[in-house]
Amino acid sequence: MRALNRLILAILLLAGGPAAHAQVGPTAEQSSQIRQAEVDLRDVDHALDARVDTDERAALRAKSLAAQAAARTAADQLEEQIALLDARVAELGPVTQDVAEAPEIQQQRARLAKTRAAIDAAAKRGKLADVEAQQLIGELDRGQAEQLNETLSTRVNSPLSPAFWSGLLASTPRDMRRVNLFVSQGVEQIGQQWRGGLPWQALLGAALAFALMFPVRVAGRQLGQRYLIGTAPGHRIRRSLYALWRVFIGTAAPLLAAFVLVQGLRWGGLFPKRWDGLLDGFVDACGFAAFTASLAGAVLMRKQPSWRIAPIADETARRVHPLILILVGIAFACIVLEAFNQAVGASPTAIAGWQMAEALVHLLWIGSFLLLLGRLRADAAAQENAEDDAADRSSTSAGLAVLTLVAWALVLTALVALAGGYVGLSLFIARLIVWIAVLAAALYLLLGTADDAATTLFSRHSPLGIALTRSVGLRGSLVDQFGVLISGALRIFMVLVALGMLMTPFGGGGGIGSFFGRLGAFAQGIEIGGVAISPGAIIRSVVVLTVGLALVRAFMSWLEKRYLPATDLDSSARNSAGLVARYVGIALAIIWALASLGIGVERIALLLSALSVGIGFGLQAITQNFVSGLILLAERPIKIGDWVRVGTDEGDVKRISVRSTEITLADHSTLIVPNSELITKTVLNKTLSSPLGRIQIQFSVPLETEVDKVLGIVLATFAAEPAVLEDPGPAAFVDSIADGRILFNCFAHVASPRDVYRARSNVFLVLLRRFGDEGIDIGTVAQRLELLSSDRAGIDDGDRKDTAPRPPAA
Structure with missing residues (x-):
């Protein structure tokens, strides 16, 4: 039999072996990805042997990231192929000692082992390339940080010392000659091209730039406004999208205009190659200046206050707008002049002087803006009359005050650094403040737009x-x-x-x-306690949980609406079955979601065992109520619809959950009782064994009253009450004779304990009327009080006589 099984397995392996081998074998594409990644990483490693500037470092970093992504992807694909091979090897089973395998199985096992070794080697190469790429990226980041630290810590002569100005004057002649040479080369190139013919490329570029800058930009803004007015669903999303559109069209049109103009000048050959850095700087300056101006216009909306999304007063927008235009001019001039210094090759002293001037101009603008902001806040506080509005703005004003103090502290730090000769640090602080302000304004618009778009959609x-x-x-x-x-x-x-x-x-x-690189690395996941947690796994787990809960909901709908009504169970039993099924389904959905996250049942059991002590002490009451709820649902000593009494409260059971039970009282309030109270304490369930309610009436009549007549009146009254049942029928008994009166104890049954009170009241009303008409005295046994004189206080009770009490002695 074993030989037959081996023969069948060998035939199957021979039939499917080549296909499986071709399927799981290493592909040329993956091998080539790993080889190319290794080549790219070697090139980056060799390039780092020499000094690299900022642009080269950025290009090398991008190249390393691309090589890392390719190597990681190829390694992951090879790991999947290794898993497939291991599954094929598992189908062959373990090698049994002293048992000869069929030759076909031996060949298949050797072929799979050889293929696995090749794929495993390629996967290890991919993982090694991944590690090398990460090391190179870290080295590039460290070099970039070191270069920034070096720039910030570099100290030159203080601008307050004569040495700084003497050095600047000494380098001025050579810098002027460099500038003259640079300008003369450009003028000469322009003259040669004009003498050779009309540079139509430059003229076409200038015409297109003018069209983009003015007609296209204005028309695009108006078109966007008209479209949003006619189609946008609401005022919030309409205003947000219009602000975003203004930023886009206000940035894209000037940037494209500058690019087209520069490209026309280049195609026309009007400027030498040496001017390329200055032309690129001009395009960058136009783009940043346009972005800053359009962003400020979208936030302030000076001429369209109804479209303004920021809580800014009209007076504030009017007074801030000129300062924004000055900032745009400063940013444009600084970027262009920095590109000009690099293209000319200015001396370090001249560059330090220029950076000092730029830092000082930026700091003066920041100080002016902070002073204006302080005056605007003071004016707003002086005009504030409503205390409620002041309370609403208290948190915002406090945050703005803190930001203002931080900005003033940074400005003072930059001024001190500038006076001490740390020009790079001072310029860095000034630029950082301006960039944070621009970035915060852009982030404000994007956050508002994202919120409006998501909540509107x-x-x-x-x-x-x-x-x-x-x-x-x-x-x-x-x-x-x-x-x-x-x-x-x-x-x-x-x-x-x-x-x-x-x-x-x-x-x-x-x-x-770098941010997106770290984000991509995070997307690969982190390992916690042997479980790989990644955004993809989390999303998959959430999707699985959602699907599982949806399936539970669909099953519960079928169970409660189709299956349980077709059974002979009452409403309480159906509720118990539904609750148990729901909680079991939710538990299974959660276990399924945890399994998709990589957390198996054994890990869940280990976690529960580790938390058992904490559950025993911290969650003892919750656990007790949960277990008591399960007991109530299983044993059903109390069901939905029962009339119960807990302590002094009495009412209908409306809902039973695994934690508590809800009881509706007579005053329509709800009593929530923990399930442990219903299990461990005494509870009176008036409808557990029978749904009937009983009326009990007790009274007494004088001894000389006709007993049969009284019994007849009582039974006739019971029979006349519609709520009283005929089976079991009512009954009236003589309970006792005491103190000259006959005591009656009468009973009747109604359909529910809820009907007892009303029916009892109706019976009492009829009895009082009938007994009154018949002259029958009903009531309780009369009580007598005897007052004894002091001289008879010691007489025994047996010797006392029923005599009229005497008044006490005066």
Whole structure:
């Protein structure tokens, strides 16, 4: 039999072996990816042997990131192939000692082992390339940080010392000759091209630049406004999108205009090659200046206050606008002049002098802006009359005050550094403040737009929300909640991107590329306790949990609406079965989601055992109520609809959960009782064994009253009451005779304990009326009080006689 099984397995392996071997074998594409990554990493390693500047470092870093991504992807694909090979080897089973295998199986096992060794070697090469790339990236980041630290810590002669100015005057003649040479080369090139013919490329570029700068930009802004007015769903999203559109069109049009103009000049050959750095600087300056101006215009909306999304007063927008234009001019001039110094090859002393002037101009502008902001706040405080409004703005004013103090501290630090000769540090602080302000304004617009877009798109009243509620069956609140969650996720992502861009203009931290590189590394996941946690795994787990809960909900709908009504169970038993099924289904969905995250049942059991002590002490009451709830659902000593008494409270059981039981009292209030109280303490259940309620009436009549007549009146009254049942029938008994009166104890039954009070009242009303008509005295046994004189206080009770009491002696 074993030989037959081996023969069948060998035939199957021969039939599927080549296909499986071809499927799991190392592909040429993956091998070539790893080889190319290794070549690129060697090139980066050789390039780092020499000194590299900022631009070269950025290019080398991008090349290293690309090689790392390629090597990592290839290694992951090879690991998947290794897993497939291991599955094929497992199908062959272990090698049995002293048992000869079929030759075909031996060949297949050797072929699989050889293929696995080749794929494993290639995967290890990919992992090694991944590690090498990470090391090179770290080295590049350290070099970039060291270069920034060197720039910030470099000290020159203080501008307050004569040595600084003497050195600047000494280098001025040579710098002027460099400038003259640079300008003369450009003028000569322009003259040669004009003499050779009309540079139509330059004229065409200038015409296109003019068209983009003025007609196209203005028309684009107006077109966007008209479109948003006619189609946008609401004023919030309309204003946000219009502000974003103004920034886009206000930045793209001048940037394209500058690029087209420069390209026309280059195509026309009007400037020498040496001027390329200055022309590129001009394009960068136009782009940044246009972005700053359009961003300020979108935030301030000076001429369109109804479209303003920021809580800024009209007076504030009017007074801040001139300072923004000055900042735009300063930024444009600084970028162009910095490119000019690099193109000319200015001396270090001249560059230090220029950086000092730039830092001083920036600091003066920042100080002017802070002073204006302080005056605006003072004016607003003086005009504030409503105390409620002042309370609403207290938190915002406090935050603004803290930011103002920090800005003033940075300005003073930069001035001290500038006076001490740390020109690089002073310029860095000044540029950082301006860049943070620009970045914060852009982030403010993006956050508002993301929130408005997400909450408008995923709203119960939006077309998408209506489609989801009608087709999928989602509740409107779930659609709104999803919009809020999407808004929060987008805003968190934008904040992280802004933080990654914080040091981008200064060459620190790798810029936005470094941020996305770290984000990509994080996307690969981290390992915690042997479990790999990654965003993809988390998303997969959330999707699995959502699907599992949806399946539980669908099953519960079928169980409660289709299956349980077809059974003979009462409503309470159906509720118990539904609750148990729901909690079991939710538990299975959670276990399924944890399994998709990589956390198996054995890890869950280990976690529960580790938390058992904490559950025993910290969650003892919750655990006790949970177990008691399960006992109530299983044994059903109390069911939904029962009439129970807990302590002095009495009412209907309306709901039983695994933690507590809800009882509706007669005053329509709800008594929430922990399940442990119902299990461990005495509870009166009036409807557990029988749903009937009993009326009990007790009274007494004088001894001379006709007993049969009284019994007849009572039984007739019971029979006349509609709520009293015929089976079991009512009954009236003589309970006792005492103190000259006959005591009656009468009983009747009604359909429910809830009907006892009303029926008892009706019977009492009829009895009081009938006994009154018949002259029958009902009531309790009369009580007599005897007052004894002091001289008879010691007489025994047996010797006392029923005599009329005497008045006490005066």
